[in-house]
Amino acid sequence: MMKAVRGMRDVFGEEMATWHRVEQIFRTVSAAFGYHEFRTPMLEHTELFARGVGEGSDIVGKEMYTFLDRGGDSVTMRPEMTAPIVRAAIEHNILRHQPTSRLWYYGPLFRYERPQKGRYRQFHQFGAELLGSPHPEADAEIIMLAYETLRAVGAKLIEGVALEINTLGTASTREAYREALVQHFVAHRSTLSEDSQRRLDTNPLRILDSKHPDDQSLIADAPALRTYLDEAAHMHFDTVRLLLDAAGIPYTVNDRLVRGLDYYSHTVFEITTTQLGSQNAVCGGGRYDPLFEMVGGTPAPAVGFSIGVERLVLLLEQMEGGLQPPSRVQVAVIALAEEARLPAQLVALRLRRDGVSVITDVQRRSAKAQLNAAVKEQAQYAILLGTDELAAGTAMVKNLATASQETVSVERISPYLQQHLGVKAR
Ligand code: HAM
Numbered sequence: 001m002m003k004a005v006r007g008m009r010d011v012f013g014e015e016m017a018t019w020h021r022v023e024q025i026f027r028t029v030s031a032a033f034g035y036h037e038f039r040t041p042m043l044e045h046t047e048l049f050a051r052g053v054g055e056g057s058d059i060v061g062k063e064m065y066t067f068l069d070r071g072g073d074s075v076t077m078r079p080e081m082t083a084p085i086v087r088a089a090i091e092h093n094i095l096r097h098q099p100t101s102r103l104w105y106y107g108p109l110f111r112y113e114r115p116q117k118g119r120y121r122q123f124h125q126f127g128a129e130l131l132g133s134p135h136p137e138a139d140a141e142i143i144m145l146a147y148e149t150l151r152a153v154g155a156k157l158i159e160g161v162a163l164e165i166n167t168l169g170t171a172s173t174r175e176a177y178r179e180a181l182v183q184h185f186v187a188h189r190s191t192l193s194e195d196s197q198r199r200l201d202t203n204p205l206r207i208l209d210s211k212h213p214d215d216q217s218l219i220a221d222a223p224a225l226r227t228y229l230d231e232a233a234h235m236h237f238d239t240v241r242l243l244l245d246a247a248g249i250p251y252t253v254n255d256r257l258v259r260g261l262d263y264y265s266h267t268v269f270e271i272t273t274t275q276l277g278s279q280n281a282v283c284g285g286g287r288y289d290p291l292f293e294m295v296g297g298t299p300a301p302a303v304g305f306s307i308g309v310e311r312l313v314l315l316l317e318q319m320e321g322g323l324q325p326p327s328r329v330q331v332a333v334i335a336l337a338e339e340a341r342l343p344a345q346l347v348a349l350r351l352r353r354d355g356v357s358v359i360t361d362v363q364r365r366s367a368k369a370q371l372n373a374a375v376k377e378q379a380q381y382a383i384l385l386g387t388d389e390l391a392a393g394t395a396m397v398k399n400l401a402t403a404s405q406e407t408v409s410v411e412r413i414s415p416y417l418q419q420h421l422g423v424k425a426r
Contacts, residue, residue, distance in 0.1 A: 007113070007121030009310075017327065018313050023106065025152045026126045030104040033145050035128050038103040040084040046074040052083030052295045054262025056203035063111040077110040082263070082288065082304055083295060085129050090297035094131070101131040106309075118279030118311050127285075127306035134301035136236050139267040139287055140243035146271060146283050146305040147249050153312060156319045161282060163250065165240070165269040166257040168225065169233035171290050174265065177228045178204055184222050192218065205258040219256070226255055233266065240267050259284060263291040267303065275318055276311055283307040330357045330421055332374030336367045336386035344385050347395065347410065354414045356421065375400060380421065383413060 004010060011019060030037070046066050053059050065077040078084055085103060088094070094101050106126045113119055128145050130138050143163070151158045168174050181204045189197060193212035200207065208219055229237075244251055251269075259268045268286035276282075285305025292300040331351060335344040341361070348360040359377060361370045367384075374382050384396040384405075395413055398405040399420075408416050 005121070007115035009120060009122070015313065015317075018316055019309070020327075022126075022153055022309060022312055022316070025149065026104070026106055029145065029149045029152050030128060033102065033128075033141070033148075035102040035104040035145070038085060038088065038105050039107065040078070040081070040088050040105070042077055042108070043075045044078055044084055044087065046076040048083050048087050048295060049076055049079060052086065052263060052291055053080060054203070056199075056206075057261055058206075059111060059261065061202060063113055065110045065112060079109055079111045080261070081105050081107070081109065081125060081127055081306060082129060082261075082291065085304075086131075086288075086291050086295055086297065086302070089131055089300075090292065090295065095300055099132050102128070103131065104128040116277075116279065118276045118308075118314055120310060124309035125306040126309055127304060129302060129304035131302045132300060133303075134289065136239035136243065136267075138301075139236075139240045139303050140247070142285060142303045142305055143240075143244060143267075143269055144247055144249065146269075146285060146307065149307060150271065150282070150312075154316060154319060157312075157315055160275055160315070160319065161271050161273045162252065163269060163271050164254040164257050165244075165251050165267060166225075166254055167229065167233055167237040167240075167266055168258065168264055168268055168286075169229045169266065171265055173225075173228050173230065173233060174205075177223070177225050180223045180228070181205065181207070185218060188218055203260075203262075206260055208256045208258050209260070224255055225258075236266055259286060263288040263294060265289045269305070271307075273311075273315060275315055279311060281308070282311050282315065328357070329359050329377045329379045331359075331381045331383060331417060332370065332377065332379045333358060333360045333383045333385065334367060334370040334374065335361060336384055337390075339387065340385040340390055343390060344383075347383060347385065347413065351414055351417065354418065356414070356417055381417060 049060055049064060055061065059079045064079050066074060069075050085105065089101065104127065106124065108122050108124050110122055112121055115121060128142060130142050147163065150161060182200065185192060185200050185204065185207060189200065191214060192200065193210060193214045196207045196210050196212065196215050207215065208222065210219065257268055257270060264286045266287040270281050271283035272280040273282055274280065283305055287303040289301045291302065292298065333344045333348045335341045344360050348358045351358045371382060379400060382398045382400055384398060389395050394407050394409050396405050397408045397413065397416060
């Protein structure tokens with residue numbers, strides 16, 4: 001039997017309703033904050049991620065789906081959305097037309113990670129990027145948008161998550177800190193875990209994220225980033241905190257939070273949950289002022305976040321004790337005689353144009369089998385068309401829950417159903 005590629009999931013049935021629900025929330029909350037949807041291609045030049053996300057990051061180092069296309073160009077299936085958005089902003093000169101650009105996106109991403117619950121090789125993110133502002137108000141707005149999205153998804157959900165924030169200062173702060181960390185760890189290189197030894201050469205800040213027991217005492221003794229921050233960085237971070245406090249958004253400062261991508265500066269944040277085992281991050285983000293320049297553009301400040309949609313859907317299932325029922329078919333049009341098959345299709349089409357959800361028979365089944373199918377689909381009404389009804393220009397409208405039925409002229413079916421189903425006429 002052919003199966004889906006490892007780490008890639010099919011979404012269907014009851015789970016689909018939960019996806020639709022969260023997708024609707026992404027649209028509504030983004031609109032409330034004045035963000036516009038942006039779509040970029042699934043493939044980008046490999047160089048974009050190598051330069052933007054960073055050669056030392058896990059993503060570029062070992063997780064990308066990269067291949068040569070038929071013309072011999074190296075392309076990569078996007079592992080994240082921030083670098084593509086910045087590439088597009090530079091390419092279309094977006095900041096010249098709109099100096100403060102508020103953008104959101106939703107779509108699939110690809111990372112060759114070890115699959116487990118909540119971690120897939122194709123997954124989806126909803127995210128937002130605020131381009132053009134260097135000020136802490138922008139950082140706070142982005143954190144609020146992330147938080148309000150999760151709040152809109154579920155009151156219970158927001159109680160079960162924790163927001164952690166930190167600041168990395170400017171790019172030069174980060175560089176000085178990087179050197180200090182290398183000095184600290186290199187003296188004890190052989191006692192570090194294998195992963196951390198590798199990171200010492202590629203991305204020493206990431207050693208701070210290690211959960212490996214061998215690394216913990218060295219991490220605890222590592223110099224604190226805080227001491228490397230300049231006055232401006234402290235002020236920026238303090239204002240972000242002030243704004244979050246004023247908005248009543250609870251957070252903790254975690255000065256070991258560094259995030260795995262190379263483009264960050266100043267504020268970084270993560271929203272985590274204890275409900276998903278080891279895949280505990282639901283949302284990650286931060287300010288990335290260096291990125292425009294890293295990918296060849298004029299420097300521009302920016303801040304953003306991404307929420308993992310599979311993790312959100314899993315959380316919702318767990319917290320609400322199951323999935324939402326899928327939206328139901330409302331009406332089945334049933335042909336009681338051979339000559340009613342074509343008119344049944346036409347009645348169905350008319351109702352569909354009026355916004356009613358309708359199924360008809362496409363298997364040339366008996367009237368009884370059609371009725372059974374209507375019941376199985378949990379339709380609320382059946383519209384029965386027989387020889388007598390055809391001759392009289394009417395139909396029998398049957399309420400499948402109460403079994404009561406009424407004869408209604410064909411012209412009146414739509415208003416009749418709209419009244420009974422509460423559907424708005426279009
Ligand atoms: P990230 O932390 O790599 O950040 O990913 C953000 C979120 O995507 C994670 O918190 C998680 O919920 C979800 N996620 C990541 N990898 C997987 C996976 N393999 N399977 C399922 N879910 C996953 C970024 O991608 C940055 N672009 C965020 C950002 C936007 N920073 C600034 N703007």
